[in-house]
Amino acid sequence: NAGVTQTPKFRVLKTGQSMTLLCAQDMNHEYMYWYRQDPGMGLRLIHYSVGEGTTAKGEVPDGYNVSRLKKQNFLLGLESAAPSQTSVYFCASSSWTGNYEQYFGPGTRLTVT
């Protein structure tokens, strides 16, 4: 049982390049989330999904897109990276049972130059 995994762990992009971050969970959770973590700002929700084929915007969605084609996977895309997107990105998942406990992946450190 790996829990929540994220790939890649590190990435350096040049401004304007694109990339996709992959999140996978093996707990059969319905809900999945993408956050970014910046110093002094805690975690801010980018996008989330309540089930396969559904996505919704969070607090800071601009510049990002997501897809959830399979229940266990949640992809975060940057179509044209900007230096302001330099951050650590975390994926999380939780069940629909309403206990609000979220399980986090190890994070992806992204630098945009």
Add this chain to the structure above:
Amino acid sequence: AQSVAQPEDQVNVAEGNPLTVKCTYSVSGNPYLFWYVQYPNRGLQFLLKYITGDNLVKGSYGFEAEFNKSQTSFHLKKPSALVSDSALYFCAVRDITSSASKIIFGSGTRLSIRP
């Protein structure tokens, strides 16, 4: 709007001493409150939660938190700190505008335990 505030960016405690990490909340209705911990280069881990019931909630690694409705606080405590408790701690609150188990995080408090 719901929010949590962590008034201290950093808390320094000597090993063996009690520790407190502060959190205050602002919510409409009954608060669901949480504490998460982040060790270096790791994702967040759930520590404990308050939904209803006893005001003193016990969690992982010997931590506990006290819910105080009159002071709108949910402080994290431990009777005797360990060096291994050094980490980043986040208070969080349920987002009642959403049915997707969304939670809103505070800005975090870095706890440093000196030997």
